Amino acid sequence: MKKIKVCIVLLTLAVLLITTGSSWKPSPNPQKPPNVVLIFMDDMGYGDLSCYGATGYKTPNLDQLALEGTRFTNFLAAQAVCSASRAALLTGTYPNRIGITGALMSWADNGINPEEETIPELLKEKGYTTGIFGKWHLGHHPEFLPLQNGFDEFYGIPYSNDMWPVEPDGKPATTGLKSRFPVLPLISGNDRVAEVRTHADQNKLTTTLTEKAVSFINRNKSKPFFLYFPHPMPHVPLGVSDKFKGKSGVGMYGDVMMEVDWSVGQVLKALKDNGLDRNTLVIFTSDNGPWLNYGNHAGSAGAFREGKGTSFEGGQREPCIIRWPGQVPAGRVCNKLLSNMDLLPTIAKVCGARLPKNRIDGIDWTELLKGNESITPRKTFYYYYRKNSLEGVRRDHWKLVFNHPGRTYAGYLPGDDGWPGPNTEDFAFPKALYDLRRDPGERYDVKEKYPEIVAELEKLAEEARQDLGDDLQNKPGTNLRKSGMHTEK
16 A cells, blocks of 8 residues: 555656646746856867767766756757857857858958947846957957957957967977967957967966856846856867866866866856856857867767868757756757857847847747747758858758868868868768758758758748858848958058
């Protein structure tokens, strides 16, 4: 009889859990505007967190974040490269629409146009304090830096951490692309305050930036804030502090990911210690997939094809975890199609801010974020790369890839210990149709089987070409805007 009672209790609890999960509703909107913490990784792959399948090391703080929030599995970067992805994130637009493509070099004269409105600019109108600690990469000239684009505070590097004149073995670069780079500066506000000259300096970045982010939280606990934390890691050259060096047991990349996880834990602890965790929207994602030809210093794209610098899923599908207690369902997995462009309108909605005056491409998915799985905010996506090449289009789970020259890592032996292996940038990819529901690895072309789907996606592509253009077909597009341009020499 006792066993029967225990079984009845367990069955009742299970039914309650199922019922509660299926009818979950968010708490009433908080009276105070929520804080927003946006943690943005660099070159982190889909398979680099243990809650997304990483093996050999654990990311317990990020796993806990996923347990307390929602884990998104179909979240795409707007493009698979640094500057373009960051432009999309902060402006809510396809980056080619606003003239930001590729990764801006240290000698680039262009940057984000001051006419484009960013997340921090919109939130400042609602009384938010805004700070960025980490990698900027939207232009290094003064007019392009964060303080001129909505941020109250900035400490970090103006572009990627590999844009420095140092070889992977620590020796000065005397030939090739690296020899053209100046010393990598550390900037506070608008001023150069230090330099990253050695690998030992790279090892300090994650800890230093984490301390800056925590300090920002502590100093702004009594007012709403937007904290943008774009880590330079795990982009090569990898850097890890003595706290985590050798701790993963699987090499330096695992050590770096453990330190990143520690950093997330420090930010979450600061929120909790200040009584802010229940009224803070925390978002964690990455700019693009892993740079696979760096071998043991690169991450994992999981089961997806290719990596950084490609329009295949391994280049653009990213981990995304979002937590907001009482507002975002805990322990949930969402498989809906979304993009980092969609974060701007969604953050604006939950914070009571307006949208930019210029046209954006992001879609507000607040209701989905809060648990309404009956809606599908985003049904289509354009895979642009290089300057303005439309390499693929997607509707729901169907993806049509067009003939295009592009990067491939397949068939090349990757490098080791910070040195890259070879790859090609001009592989002739053929036209192909993929059913991502059944074939997320994009290995089986089914265009001959579904000609009606190909026709529908071709029509979608023509709409994109009319709007945004397509270099592959020499179509200029009718709704493009220019990036900012530095004219003083």
